[in-house]
Amino acid sequence: MERKRITLVSIGSRGDVQPFCVLGRALADRGYKVAIATEKRLENLVVNEFRLPYRYIAGDTNGILLEPTYQKQLTTRSTRTLLKLGKQWKAKFNIDEILASYVIALEESDIIVSSSACLSETYAIAEQLNAAWIPFILTPMQPTKEFPLWMMGNITLGFKCLNLWSYNFFFKQMWKNERKYINQWRQQVLKLPQMKSSLGTIDFVNANERIPILIGSSKLFCGNKRSVPGDYDRNKVHLFGPVFASPSLLPEEVALFITGARTVSMPIVYIGFGNMPTDKPLELLKMALDVCTLAYCRAIVVAAWPELGSHEAISLLNNNAESLIVVDNVSHTTLFPKVDCILHHCGIGTCNTALLSGIPQIPCPARFDQPGNAKVLVNLGVAFRARPFQSLTAKQIAADVDNILVNTKDIQNRAKEVATLLRQECTGALDEYCDVISDAFPLREHTYVEEED
Template identity: 30%
Template sequence: MKCAFCNVGTRGDLQPLVALALGFRAKGWEVLLISEERGRALAEEFGLEFRAVAGDSCGIVFEEEHAEMLAKGKLMKMIQESERRKKTWYDQTLKDWVETTRDVHLLVSGPLAYTETYCIAEKLGVPWIPVLYGPYYPTRDFPNPFVMESNWFGWLNLLSFNFLYWALWQRQVSEVNAFRADLGLELFPSFAHRRGLFSIIEEKELLVIGGFHEVVIPTLKVPADWPSHFFFPNFLFVPRTPKESLDPKLQDFMRKSSGKLIYLGLGSMPAPRPNELMELAEKIVNALQVKAVLCAGWSNVKTSEEEEEILVVKSCPHDLLFPACQVILHHAGAGTCAAALRSGVPSVCLPVILDQFPNAKQLAMLGVAPPAIPFKDVPSSHDAVLEAMRRALESAEMRDKAKEVARKLDESDGATQCVEKILQTYFS
């Protein structure tokens, strides 16, 4: 039996699926990761078969001009440019999705590949498992954070989900139907699904996997109107990194910095104006008398003049580094938030785009981080960042709450439970 794990985007969009893939492999399944070429390195890191589809949906953020737009919060212009580029490769992407999935018996999909993989699973007659990376299933208990922030009346909260998913569906449905026609499938009525694929999921009561823990639900309790076929036991973590695989230079720096180490990084996405991150790091280490690991990711960060105080790395194992830190300064991407919460260490959040803002708000509500500071405001807010770092360093209450959340996350293995749930639902 062979299972394909499908999504596009950055490492954060793929790694939860890798955790599930490893779980299926442990059960004797053949597994493969399907994504754009950018995902190949991640597949190779974990020894997974990789198949590529055309396109580079996140490549735009690596270009200086568009990174500057990102830094200034001009997201709509970036979206418009991304959609223009997508038209140049999307026909080939669809052909690649069909070709790369011909021999699979199960399709597990991240959010950025839902429509394509759903149609292919229907054509193949195999189960389709959508994975949500946050509490974005429609509910009356709280609003969709991409539509509104304040928790209002139940009907208005629900409308915020319905409106966004309907609007997205209207933008997609003609494109989806063209693909369905090529596959020989019945077309979707344009106005029949008020929530797009969520309506289809609900009509068919399809299993939905949530790769998150209850602690990131805005109300801190499970909504009563979430269906029983929405399963979310915990974050989807890959196996812990062996200590012996840690880079010796990083290991030595961590040892010498014990008790006063902090982390700065924006995950797998490049930093808008990357050298501002270095300038910020230098101010923090000098003002607070700490040492820092700066994870540059895809960014080109200049070497620090404070070489003994700041170690610049391209990547690092969060599960080994974060618990050794006193504070974790990050962009509040879903994967980094999960790793930070698991570590039991307070955060300071500098969100850049999209779900990073509600993620940062949730960490502050949990009491494990001070209020977030948008990354675009950092050049004029160094004092505010320093104060947030100082608060996170000195607050015993924040540290206690971080440890309490970490204990909750250690109570279950989300990836293992989700694999068992999928197999029980479709293959028992």
């Protein structure tokens, strides 16, 4: 029997795509024909780090974070503004070319696994191919009465009806933004009927019993109860915990930096700026150096700003090589257990890996789900408080580092306890997700929801 062809599709940042590569690698090791479809920026991750075939998706979702003209605007915490900026950025690309790239990338797929960022595109192609289709969502976004969608936590006031409404409102807005071009493409190119539901693809996901929903998140992020919501259909919604990349070797310069710090008994702080938007990257670099001075520590900074290649930045780093090192990418799974404190932007993937490491954290959220994730870390007791990225200072960070190093509120042991809980939760998760994917049925007959706006 011919092996099933499985294509996993995700666009966005490394954190958005890497869990799909982890899944893809595990499925390939089971003998399936696996490919990862994503944007050109992540081809190296797919091919060289995970040794998987790459399929091209046009566009550059994450490029906006590195575009200087957008940097200052992106520092806002207004979700409405961020969605507007995202729409403006997307308009720079040819939507017909993007949609055509999905068709090519997914041709001949027997099973399609999709991220939340491209549900409508991948579902439509699965319909046309009569392939199995499975959404793999990295945060708890399945509607529930138990807790609201992350962006509306301050609006629902804990009322169950408003919690459920928050998801429907979000999905309606997302479908409103894409409805016109998706329906036109479905009808004219794919020869499929238009979707008339006010919620778009989400309605079809919930109506079709053949579609399992995978949520690659920890129960720790499922509201105050920290448990799988009771109103999730356990036969359809599968939340087994996050998946993690296997540890890989650290760059030689990072390994030497750690050895040098430990030789003289200096604590090490990880500072993960990544692609966090800023119009003043050199000031953040100087702030990291100030933290080293104030907290008497050394720092490993992960950042990918183009300005760090400037003469001024290189000179600054050369003059402070003993205190600080900057790299654009590193294995969190390998590095985090080797440091004493983790400062990061609270992307869900980084949160999970930091929790698994058992190391205390300093959450510095900037946008989207990050403030909500930071609140979870504080409530779990692995962080003292959230430090919003927009108002971050060296004095604040140094104070938190000092408190972590002297084990205020027994934070070091609390971080280890939470790590044990997470490790227990996600043991076997990767195999369980792979089982659901490999057993998925083709869409076949579809239940069309005819609800009008």
